[in-house]
Amino acid sequence: MGEVIDRLISIIIAAVILLVIALLHVAYLTYAERKIIARMQQRLGPNRVGPRGLLQPIADMLKLLTKEDLIPYGVDKPIFYIAPFISLVCAGTGVALIPLWEKFVLSNINVGILFILALSSLSAYGVILSGWASNSRYAFLGGLRASAQVISYEIAMSLALLSVVLMAGSLNLVDIVNAQINSPYKIYLIPQIIAFYVFIISAIAECNRVPFDLPEAETELVAGYFVEYSAMRFAIFYLAEYFGMVVMSALAVTCFLGGWVGPFKVPYVPFFWFLIKLYFLLFVYIWVRATLPRYRYDQLMGLGWKVLIPVGIINLFLTAFLKLIF
Amino acid sequence: MTTYLEINKKQVNEEKWEEPFYLNMGPQHPSTHGVLRLFLELEGETIVNCTPIIGYLHRGVEKLAETLNYNQTIVLSDRLDYIASAANNTAFALAFEKLMGLEVPRRAKLLRTIVCEMARICNHLLWLATHALDIGAMTVFLYCFRDREWLLNIYEKICGARLTHTYVRIGGVRQDFTQEIIDELYKFTEEFPPRIYDYETLIDVNRIWLKRTKGIAVVSAEDAINLGLTGPVLRGSGVPYDVRKFRPYDAYGEVDFIVPTGKNGDTYDRYRVRMEELRQSNRIIRQCLDKLSETEGEPVLAENAPDLLIPEKVRKPEPKPVPKKGVIFKGEEVPVVPPGEAFASIESPKGELAVYVVSDGSGKPWRLRVRTPSFVHISAIPFMAKNHLIADLIAIIGTLDIVLGDSDR
Numbered sequence: 001m002g003e004v005i006d007r008l009i010s011i012i013i014a015a016v017i018l019l020v021i022a023l024l025h026v027a028y029l030t031y032a033e034r035k036i037i038a039r040m041q042q043r044l045g046p047n048r049v050g051p052r053g054l055l056q057p058i059a060d061m062l063k064l065l066t067k068e069d070l071i072p073y074g075v076d077k078p079i080f081y082i083a084p085f086i087s088l089v090c091a092g093t094g095v096a097l098i099p100l101w102e103k104f105v106l107s108n109i110n111v112g113i114l115f116i117l118a119l120s121s122l123s124a125y126g127v128i129l130s131g132w133a134s135n136s137r138y139a140f141l142g143g144l145r146a147s148a149q150v151i152s153y154e155i156a157m158s159l160a161l162l163s164v165v166l167m168a169g170s171l172n173l174v175d176i177v178n179a180q181i182n183s184p185y186k187i188y189l190i191p192q193i194i195a196f197y198v199f200i201i202s203a204i205a206e207c208n209r210v211p212f213d214l215p216e217a218e219t220e221l222v223a224g225y226f227v228e229y230s231a232m233r234f235a236i237f238y239l240a241e242y243f244g245m246v247v248m249s250a251l252a253v254t255c256f257l258g259g260w261v262g263p264f265k266v267p268y269v270p271f272f273w274f275l276i277k278l279y280f281l282l283f284v285y286i287w288v289r290a291t292l293p294r295y296r297y298d299q300l301m302g303l304g305w306k307v308l309i310p311v312g313i314i315n316l317f318l319t320a321f322l323k324l325i326f
Numbered sequence: 327m328t329t330y331l332e333i334n335k336k337q338v339n340e341e342k343w344e345e346p347f348y349l350n351m352g353p354q355h356p357s358t359h360g361v362l363r364l365f366l367e368l369e370g371e372t373i374v375n376c377t378p379i380i381g382y383l384h385r386g387v388e389k390l391a392e393t394l395n396y397n398q399t400i401v402l403s404d405r406l407d408y409i410a411s412a413a414n415n416t417a418f419a420l421a422f423e424k425l426m427g428l429e430v431p432r433r434a435k436l437l438r439t440i441v442c443e444m445a446r447i448c449n450h451l452l453w454l455a456t457h458a459l460d461i462g463a464m465t466v467f468l469y470c471f472r473d474r475e476w477l478l479n480i481y482e483k484i485c486g487a488r489l490t491h492t493y494v495r496i497g498g499v500r501q502d503f504t505q506e507i508i509d510e511l512y513k514f515t516e517e518f519p520p521r522i523y524d525y526e527t528l529i530d531v532n533r534i535w536l537k538r539t540k541g542i543a544v545v546s547a548e549d550a551i552n553l554g555l556t557g558p559v560l561r562g563s564g565v566p567y568d569v570r571k572f573r574p575y576d577a578y579g580e581v582d583f584i585v586p587t588g589k590n591g592d593t594y595d596r597y598r599v600r601m602e603e604l605r606q607s608n609r610i611i612r613q614c615l616d617k618l619s620e621t622e623g624e625p626v627l628a629e630n631a632p633d634l635l636i637p638e639k640v641r642k643p644e645p646k647p648v649p650k651k652g653v654i655f656k657g658e659e660v661p662v663v664p665p666g667e668a669f670a671s672i673e674s675p676k677g678e679l680a681v682y683v684v685s686d687g688s689g690k691p692w693r694l695r696v697r698t699p700s701f702v703h704i705s706a707i708p709f710m711a712k713n714h715l716i717a718d719l720i721a722i723i724g725t726l727d728i729v730l731g732d733s734d735r
Contacts, residue, residue, distance in 0.1 A: 292532070296537070
């Protein structure tokens with residue numbers, strides 16, 4: 001009995017640590033995004049709250065917490081209330097499965113990849129339901145766009161990950177990293193470069209980021225599915241988006257870039273290499289946002305179904321074929 | 327048009343969403359460039375019908391002009407197309423000068439040409455910024471605003487105002503350029519062309535940009551003429567019509583420039599035309615600056631130009647507690663304008679801006695009519711938007727370059 005309690009306490013402590021780290025990352029990801037984009041656009045970015053604007057995320061959070069939570073007339077209330085939380089929970093839970101380090105995985109289950117994919121599919125429900133429940137036409141269109149987009153890019157992403165699973169021979173994320181280390185190239189980026197591209201593009205689309213930010217296209221649908229939301233519920237959608245970015249990037253690091261392993265060991269900082277790779281991928285997200293215009297809806301679908309999915313399938317077959325030969 | 331109110335009412339009251347799907351875009355929408363309202367009938371995301379509804383910014387400029395004298399009317403013209411107000415000032419001034427029979431000195435003509443072309447660059451930069459932002463390219467927006475800011479600072483040095491500068495006045499301009507302004511403008515014309523190149527590298531060869539603009543909202547030359555389109559939109563369809571070349575006003579007769587035209591008449595061609603116009607405007611400013619040195623020291627105002635009513639200096643209040651029947655405005659009487667009518671049109675950055683004025687012999691216009699490009703261009707939206715997607719509609723509004731102050735008057 002005592003053993004079980006000990007184990008439970010250790011899990012809870014680990015979960016709290018992970019949650020705090022993840023939340024801090026998400027909060028400062030918004031800050032980093034604003035600063036980096038500001039730099040790219042030759043302006044200053046947040047610089048008033050705290051030194052160099054470092055307290056800006058906290059100020060934003062406080063502001064949004066104290067705002068009035070408006071519920072528009074005619075919304076479907078229970079669904080309207082719960083939709084942001086569906087998004088957030090589904091986007092955030094994925095963090096628990098990512099092996100930050102060999103010895104630090106909150107829940108090392110044997111179908112890790114499958115679980116993360118399932119969660120990211122589920123998070124589409126938050127978007128669809130919020131668009132549906134808002135009783136607003138912009139939100140409705142945004143919800144429709146989101147559902148179509150998430151479903152079609154989900155397939156491309158799964159195909160890309162399947163190639164990795166084939167190479168590693170396991171669905172467990174820790175096993176995948178270990179298989180990468182033992183493989184001749186050390187990381188799967190080199191043999192699976194096509195899968196990596198497919199995965200990154202699908203991940204950007206999955207998180208509704210520029211250039212695939214159609215569900216929330218500000219200049220077309222005002223704000224898309226969360227146009228009727230205000231205060232903390234509004235912020236939760238943003239949190240979910242950034243959580244999604246972190247989880248997708250972490251998954252890419254785990255599956256393609258060799259997880260926690262680096263060219264040399266950094267003493268006392270076991271997460272060092274993992275975080276460096278993660279930050280690089282997050283920077284790519286932000287970089288893309290500052291550079292590219294937005295796709296049109298039909299062009300987006302065309303890219304997904306006519307380019308990414310065929311490429312993913314061909315890559316999968318090639319991988320399977322080569323695996324069979326060698 | 328007849329049924330949009332009924333449809334609205336029905337759908338709100340009965341809480342029934344019938345097919346087709348109706349969407350009310352605007353007047354408060356981030357990318358309808360002001361208070362344009364579009365009533366859309368959609369099928370999925372495809373536009374079946376589109377009804378523009380305007381009038382949310384109506385200020386009655388034409389009627390208001392009948393109660394003001396000619397010089398005061400120029401101030402109203404600033405508020406039409408507030409992005410390029412120098413061009414509006416010029417159109418009004420040209421019409422009034424025709425009416426009064428004034429001959430503008432050469433130096434004033436050159437100065438007017440410079441501020442008009444500066445207005446064109448300002449306008450096209452703002453257009454590029456918002457058009458790119460509508461399509462989703464955020465960075466171009468801020469780059470363009472950086473350069474526009476520079477021009478606005480020069481405007482501030484010229485006349486003290488940044489946006490609504492009544493710099494052009496009847497019979498000339500308000501004051502001469504100082505050497506500092508001329509130096510600054512030389513510097514601007516030096517540094518601006520490479521910056522145009524910068525913008526082009528950002529979006530010109532961007533595949534997403536090409537996909538979003540090529541083949542969108544194609545207008546053939548014939549359609550463009552029938553719809554009454556003017557300016558870069560008409561030239562994008564391949565019609566080389568430019569008032570600056572056809573009926574040269576101010577100093578446009580003596581400067582050398584090319585009228586760029588497009589081929590296919592799609593959004594991309596109109597974008598190319600405007601980018602080329604930026605370069606040509608830069609060239610015109612350069613030439614005019616060179617010519618300014620020839621006319622050093624000449625007057626910038628015609629001799630018999632009507633005086634402005636200038637407020638007197640405020641006197642110190644006298645110690646006696648006697649209430650004053652003070653007159654705050656003092657000035658010479660405006661010379662009575664002979665009865666008659668006059669028409670003038672210019673190439674404003676958005677298209678052909680025409681002013682028609684009728685005088686009954688008093689000091690105020692009897693009737694003033696303004697033909698603004700934005701009004702005509704809005705009427706072309708239903709034609710262009712048909713069978714396009716919502717995302718394209720945003721691109722169409724952007725490519726027409728409309729300003730609601732210009733349309734509603």
